[in-house]
Amino acid sequence: MKEFDFLKLKASLLVEGIGYEQGALEGLGTQFKEQNHGLFGWDFEDHVGQALPDDFLLPDGTVVQFRLNSASPYRVMGTGEQRMLFHDQEEVCPVSWIKRPAFYDKCTTTGHKMVRIGQIGGEDCLFFCYQNYCSHFSRHKQCLFCNLVSTSKTYGSVLRKKDTEIIGEVAQAAWAEGKVNHVLLTGGCFGEQKEVEIVSHIVTAIRQYTGFDRVPGTILPSPAKGDNIKRYFDTGIQAIGFSMEIWDERLYEAICPGKSEATSHSEFVESIRTAVRVFGEGNVYGIFVMGLEPRSTFLEGVKALANEGANVVPFVWSPNPGSHLAGHRAPTAEWFADVIREAADIFSDSGVPAGTENHCYRCDGNNLLHDALREKNIE
Ligand code: SF4
Incomplete structure (x- = not known):
């Protein structure tokens, strides 16, 4: 894996938001923690009826809020333990959803x-x-x-x-x-x-x-x-x-x-x-x-x-x-x-x-x- 400035990557993910490939959401709401909108909504767009991750982890343990933006250059792809963050077509780093309590x-x-x-x-x-x-x-x-x-x-x-x-x-x-x-x-x-x-x-x-x-x-x-x-x-x-x-x-x-x-x-x-x-x-x-x-x-x-x-x-x-x-x-x-x-x-x-x-x-x-x-x- 390439060397990353994870703090800057997190800032970028919060500023640009993130999209997803449908398969990457497998296990959400059962195995992995979903958003529940306890107070404010932080996504760039509403997503009624579509469960989304609340947040996720970068490889160094940095926690990043998931902010849906379907126009973002960032996208999570893959299933199981193999979820990968992409920026446009380029692989950035693996990411993991957080276990559901x-x-x-x-x-x-x-x-x-x-x-x-x-x-x-x-x-x-x-x-x-x-x-x-x-x-x-x-x-x-x-x-x-x-x-x-x-x-x-x-x-x-x-x-x-x-x-x-x-x-x-x-x-x-x-x-x-x-x-x-x-x-x-x-x-x-x-x-x-x-x-x-x-x-x-x-x-x-x-x-x-x-x-x-x-x-x-x-x-x-x-x-x-x-x-x-x-x-x-x-x-x-x-x-x-x-x-x-x-x-x-x-x-x-x-x-x-x-x-x-x-x-x-x-x-x-x-x-x-x-x-x-x-x-x-x-x-x-x-x-x-x-x-x-x-x-x-x-x-x-x-x-x-x-x-x-x-x-x-x-x-x-x-x-x-x-x-x-x-x-x-x-x-x-x-x-x-x-x-x-x-x-x-x-x-x-x-x-x-x-x-x-x-x-x-x-x-x-x-x-x-x-x-x-x-x-x-x-x-
Ligand atoms: S951020 Fe402002 S408007 Fe929103 S709940 Fe707090 S005081 Fe009210």
Whole structure:
């Protein structure tokens, strides 16, 4: 096999999307893990009725999100253990689908299929969206990149609202298989007090069903302030993240009209500062959509948050169907690879703990930072 820059290949697959030969999907939904659209849809085009892989592995273990684009030069061909990635007619490297968790076929005591409650991101991150709802849509002030409502309407594949007890049951079943290492919890927009209460019930249920004293993983709540940050810590979750989306203040206001009205840039920074005091350095994340603002402001945000003792999770933007930015184009793979390597330099120089016990390179295929840190043996 040729030498590859796997990080750049991953960036390219996220920016260009990927197609497939029908035979390459053999075993999907039985032997291999399929997409379940727990929150957003990341494909370039909808695919109702066609099961597709959620993500896949490159030969060095890099996890890549599968983003369907039938016009992409990338295509997966072959069957069995012989799946190969092609770029146009040229062979690139072997790829493997990820094994489907056995709990996906189990049912909760309430009779719900567990896969409709929680799904695995990448290889080891158990994801729960406790409510697929966001009030910014009804006021036409949703973030320009977001397709939460259209994804839910198009696929309807997950329960929109989940009972806290059954989340505990799913966590127990998932951990029992020995593959899950972290949870990721998020919900739509709530009243702050109500959300703290719901999260507290959920984390308590997960602790009861798994036996953890503190649950390894991250909560991404609606913007929380002051005392509520301590309340989230008291639920027993190890890490917290704040979805700032865009660092540049004016771009943030333009791209996230509803969210920026509710929570300003400086309020987010203040909340992150408070959260680092409460959760500890490395256990707090700023979540960004990478590719919608200039390199300079994105890296300014990375530096500022590293100085606060926080980490970042920058998702590679995809022009998702159903979002206002559908049909646009992301920056090049070279841009993503260069910028993320500079971000990794900033983090490794900063001394902020990488927090990989809560979120790691195996968790999600749509973020390049863990891969860039892994190149520096930080994993
Ligand atoms: S806050 Fe923005 S990104 Fe989050 S669900 Fe609402 S519209 Fe989507």
